[in-house]
Amino acid sequence: MLFLFIIVPLLLAGLLPLLGKLSKRFLPDLLASAAMLFLLVLSVVSAKPLIAGGGIIQQAFWFGAPLNIRLLLDGFSLFMLFTISLVSFAVTLYSINYMDHYGAKANYYALLLVMIAGMNGLVLSSDLFNIYIFLEMAAIASYALVAFGRGHEELEASFKYLMLSAVASAFILLSIAVIFGMTGGVSFGTVAQGLKTLNVKYVVGVCSGLFLAGFGLKAALVPFHSWLPDAHPSAPAPISAMLSAVLIKVSGVYAMTRIFLNVFGLTPALTTVLTVMGVVSIFVGALAALGQNDIKRMLAYSSISQIGYVVLGLGIGTPLGIIGGLFHLFNHALFKSLLFLNAGAVEQSTGTRALDKMGGLAKVMPLTATTSAVASLSIAGVPPLNGFWSKLLIIIALVQAKMHVLAVLAVLGSVITLWYYLVLQRYAFFGKLNEAWQGVREAPFWMSASMVLLALLCVVTGLVFPFAIHSWLQPAADVLGQGIGVALNFIGF
Amino acid sequence: MHLFLLIGLVAFSIMAVLSRDLLKSAISLAVASIFLALVFFHLGAVYAGVFELSVVAGLITVLFITAIALTRNDGEVAESKRHRIVFPLFFLALAVLDILVMRKLLGQIPAIQGAGSGTFSQVLWNQRTFDLVGQVGAIFAGVLAVLALFRHDSPKGDSHE
Amino acid sequence: MNPQNLLIPILLPLLLALFSFLLPRGVKRLREVVSVLGAALFVYVAVAFFGQKETFFTLPWLGHGINFELRLYGFSQFILIALSGFTFLITLYSTVRMAGDPRIREYYGYLFLTSAMAAGAVLANNLVPLVFFWEGLLITLYALITIGGKASHRTAVKAFLIGGFCDFCMILGIAILWSQTGTLRMSDISVVPQGLTAVSFYLMMIGAIGKAGSMPFHTWIPDAAVDAPVAVMAFIPAALEKLLGIYMLARICLDLFQLEVNSAPSLVLMTVGALTIVLAVFMALIQKDLKKLLSYHAVSQVGYMMLGIGTAVPIGIAGGIFHMINHAMYKSGLFLAAGSVEQQAGTTELKKLGGLAKAMPLTALGFIVCAAAISGIWPLNGFVSKEMVFHGSYETGYTIFTIAAWLGAILTFASFLKAGHSVFFGPRGLETAAVKESKSPITIPILVLAGLCVLFGVYNSLPLKLFIQPILAGHAAPGEHIDFTAHALAVFNPIALISMGCLLLAFGLHLFGFKRGGNKAYLASEPIHRLPVLHTLYDWAEARVFDLYEQGIKFIQSLSKFLFRFVDRPIDAFYEKVVVGAGRACTGALKAAHNGLYANYLAWTVGGLVIIVWAIGALLR
């Protein structure tokens, strides 16, 4: 059943270009939304066997016949699956209206579906090399999606993204090759077992470095972040949302965390490097965001900063830190996608992304303004919205781990975050209405609907967060907390 | 023999980088691919060798040449002349560092014998089935990407430049 | 009492806030009615809570020692009553004063949200929920200031940044305290401030006094006085923030830390307090706008509270806390009176006003009583609490602080004489010809507050015995019985006499200044002038000391200007220029680094890889 997560979007992606010839808009819209809704329901349903027992490995079936595909589903992957499905559902709804003026909608949905299939595959795989394949699959689709508008900026951004990403993939693959050369296998179990018996900490250190550079580039950690502020703003708004909210986390943070915590085992050296990278990312991202005039570019830099928090939380490696990191990952998926969708709505209505040309849009686009305010407050860590709790958990975890300096810096970073989101809100939505925007209208129905959905989720997650933590963050964190035991358990399969 | 093949591979790679003519670069790359395929044959990796020959030396080279033919390069991108001096220095430093690191790091790794495996097709179909799904996905992505980039409606975004 | 009832004071205002947010704008009257009734219910709850025995409520929360813990005991009962009372009065006042405001929906919403957050902060018995509510207050403050209109955004941001900085210090202090004591339950913590815990004390102190609006965290208050709605000013900086800030300060000094008399933390606190009194009152003296003048006094009076609590002597602490509640009453009263004047006369500039006493007798009466109270005139409440602070500071042996407090008292009275005189007496301003008394929802809160000032002064044993003494019950030396009522209104002791002298001095100052100004309202103070002894004194002074006075005034004025320019503004500039400037510089550098060149980006990537591998190698060794 888990195989459906990969094969359904992939099959639909194959069919869509053909179906697109029959009906240019209606059929692609309907099918893509239906597929996303199906995945969302599926990810909720899949939680059932998981809550009953620990992680499972499931063999895929193809029309009743067993295939040699083993999918790993545990708390962590389920958590990621749910996040992916949720955001992609909202984004697809948004695309119904937004992508109309780009043309080639069927092609667009097909690429989006391939990207989602790639991410789902990555999350479900239990093998280093599979991680690489699905990473690339999602990445290739994302290059095309970034360049989808085919303007000069889009192409330039996509090209740089591709070239840097190719280098990152090469680093990852090289590291896999070296590990393969040492342990003779690439599945999590074999690798964990092999590294446990071999005493090769320096080579593992070099491999960790290569992984860190490779996945760090996918996750846009400083100093590997340089492609992100170009690529994310250039993409169409729903894709920006998808990339910032999910892709960098799945192909960067998820893969990195899975490998470091469950396969290599977290060492103090790695903790130090991860937390320092996290804090540097927080500051570089936040300070760079402060000076931006392009609303989407500001959001892109902010993603770098927020990913820093996630990595900081996960890098601590304590149970509370992991919960904080994962919770922030989920929250960031919610509010960053919402912010990008807001920016898209504004751009579509006014035709500009420059903050200094906006102003007073709250009067003509009340829904966009309200949802954007919710997201901004949330991301800046204002109680009682969800972003506050996750940052609080991370900071508490830092204090518990006796990393006081980092805790202080994390709080300081959050102050800067609040600063630039206030700037954003003031320039875009408050103040006097610019006369040019007198005739501007609120975003169309589906766009508004998906923004409201995400904003409600932000608020609700903030209010019921203890429930959220106990029900499905705890299982995910437990998986990571077990360390390499998780991987060793799966040797028999 | 093995060493010579490797040296040939590196030499043609260097040519591909340093050559001033793009066409020559592409062809040097193809030759380097052929050397790599020979290395694979020498190591016994026949299937990988065949694939390297047909796909990389063949298909990718064709792709490159097509792209070079399709692009117009007004005023020829001027590569800096310093490469003739800088590159040898870089290469020397790289080689020295390489030898040092490999001796020190990899020389100490104890061996684990990998589980012996069956025939190639068995491995590909029975162990790496999931990879095939990924391959299909990647091909989809590539095809869709090219379709998206070369679609016929007018490009958006020219307006706001 | 059922422990769950402790949630009521938090949930009730929260519900009211939600109601106001959700009620459509078009509905008239209903919002006001529900708000006033709800606030009255809030008062009822607070009163019903009073006198209950200590109650704890615990809700498991994040785990790891972070629980949602509330605690009701003497001190929080007292603050809760004050809080609910002010909420009620402000709501009543706002029904008229804020009527027709386009953002009325948000206004009531944020107002009650503020009350809910404040109630939570008062009841919290765990440092994490405390921070939660504390931060929440920052947001509502920001929101409430922005209701003032277009210009208020800048002030709101300023208030927010300053408040954010203070809260940040407090969180840091809490973190250190936690790491040192290992618990977050406030009722379990009691440490001597030394070493790291002393650092924690200072940091938490900054958080508390920053909330209370002490120097140097005050600069947003005078700005807000101009920009924010006057009801907001009366509620937040004048009443609520003092209540909370000083409550917190008292908790820090009494419970969380054991403050020794004349220890370094105590002296630091007293010094900051004394400086706040003197510097802020100098600033107040030269203000030409009633609201600005009041707001500088709101800063200055915090100094008394800090000084009192900082003495660590029982009478001083009691005086500080008593002063807090007194200040909340008369300063709210004064702001509300200023608002009443503003609404009727259209301005609060002193030079445009005059002679309003006849037209607005009730407002004038309220203003005068409150002004007398803040100046510490016998037998009003300000007199009692100030005396207690004087006594306390005198007992520590550092007379310098007492002198500073006296100096503050002189200038406070002088500035209020000036303010009261120019607004309510003298000839009528030309621009304020047709002025009527305000409506009853405006005058009632003012008069109630003024009445309370009298009540708490004359029957000072009521608040002292009922509220203040229980707080200090556990902190008296063994065998000593705490009773402050004995000498509360006593006039015949050296300290009280000196204070009285100070008031007289202030009065004299005002009179001279007034006469010097050639104002025609001169006759109003004639009877005092003709008093036998004073008369000769004045004549004598008129002839000889006149120049001296002139010089003195000049000196004071130039000093005020100097302080304004070189102390007040630089602090302001620090927030605006240095912090913002540093942010700009970093941003600029980062923007320059992202130059769009692919090779540059790739070089970062490869360089990053090299550094990481090197770092991992070094760390593994």
Next chain:
Amino acid sequence: MNNLWILNMGFVALLIGIGLYCLLAMKNTVKLLIGVEIIAKGVTLALVASGYARDNLMLAQAMVITVIVIDVAVIATALALIISINRHTKSLDVSKLTQLKG
């Protein structure tokens, strides 16, 4: 056996070094892509060498084939991008692609 692995890995490092040099120093976008290809060659060599050293050559070959297929997809996308950019700028110079910055 182990020595052969070290020798191969040494050449892998050389190839990747050459590729990175190409990416860092060259300006022509097609040339950059050739650099990426050289790095890819190094990595495939590493996979095969590792498989050979650990007597798991079949697995290595299966992975190499997948890598090559993915590589083709990446190169095709990249070339399509280069051609599209060339339509806009009439140039292949990567140092002129600096519209996005700051």
